Amino acid sequence: xxxxxxxxKYLFRxxxxxxxxxxxxxxxxxxxxxxxxxxxxxxxxxYYSQIVNDFQKGDIAEGYSVSRExxxxxxxxxxxxxxxxxxxxxxxxxxxxxxxxxxxxxGTRLTVT
Amino acid sequence: xxxxxxDPGPFNVPEGATVAFNCTYSxxxxxxxxWYRQDCRKEPKLLMSVYSSGNEDGRFTAQLNRASxxxxxxxxxxxxxxxxxxxxxxxxAGGGNKLTxxxxxxxxxxx
Numbered sequence: 001x002x003x004x005x006x007x008x009k010y011l012f013r014x015x016x017x018x019x020x021x022x023x024x025x026x027x028x029x030x031x032x033x034x035x036x037x038x039x040x041x042x043x044x045x046x047y048y049s050q051i052v053n054d055f056q057k058g059d060i061a062e063g064y065s066v067s068r069e070x071x072x073x074x075x076x077x078x079x080x081x082x083x084x085x086x087x088x089x090x091x092x093x094x095x096x097x098x099x100x101x102x103x104x105x106x107g108t109r110l111t112v113t
Numbered sequence: 114x115x116x117x118x119x120d121p122g123p124f125n126v127p128e129g130a131t132v133a134f135n136c137t138y139s140x141x142x143x144x145x146x147x148w149y150r151q152d153c154r155k156e157p158k159l160l161m162s163v164y165s166s167g168n169e170d171g172r173f174t175a176q177l178n179r180a181s182x183x184x185x186x187x188x189x190x191x192x193x194x195x196x197x198x199x200x201x202x203x204x205x206a207g208g209g210n211k212l213t214x215x216x217x218x219x220x221x222x223x224x
Contacts (some may be wrong), residue, residue, distance in 0.1 A: 042214035099210035104156035
């Protein structure tokens with residue numbers, strides 16, 4: 001079955017630690033995206049990548065970093081510089097010709113204490 | 114003013130009812146519009162696109178009113194399984210391939 005996987009589902013970290021969230025897709029999609037969702041707010045775009053070895057900042061990139069070394073993988077690192085890292089993180093992908101039809105992974109709930 | 118605004122609800126309706134949600138957007142040059150569905154603590158999934166001519170898919174009808182800058186979603190004969198949060202999503206003018214998500218409207222269908 002094709003799809004997007006994110007791991008882990010729940011993640012707990014101490015403040016001051018960097019943490020990397022995994023996102024893998026086998027849909028052969030060119031574009032991949034990272035969002036965060038907070039209660040009472042819409043999804044906000046952190047980073048996106050339209051092709052391997054290239055990525056762009058979204059609306060709230062500060063405190064985050066990404067890499068796109070393989071088409072299938074788009075890991076997100078939440079650094080200690082991110083002031084409010086506790087959130088629900090969603091990864092998505094799309095084909096190049098239909099960028100608005102995004103397929104989401106199941107998400108990772110990150111809690112930083 | 115938020116770029117995409119939705120009434121958060123919840124809308125509590127009996128099974129079989131017809132329910133409608135509206136969503137307003139601020140940028141009059143916005144190009145593309147969508148409704149996504151998100152179940153509790155799950156990922157969003159594309160429900161339907163919204164075209165200028167309207168779009169119907171079974172019990173679901175989506176419409177766009179460019180003059181008043183809103184889109185709507187109508188659900189007829191609602192089912193218990195329709196209970197979810199419905200996200201209004203807009204591709205803002207000048208936003209490239211980026212999507213702007215509303216905060217969602219929560220629907221609860223009850224027996």
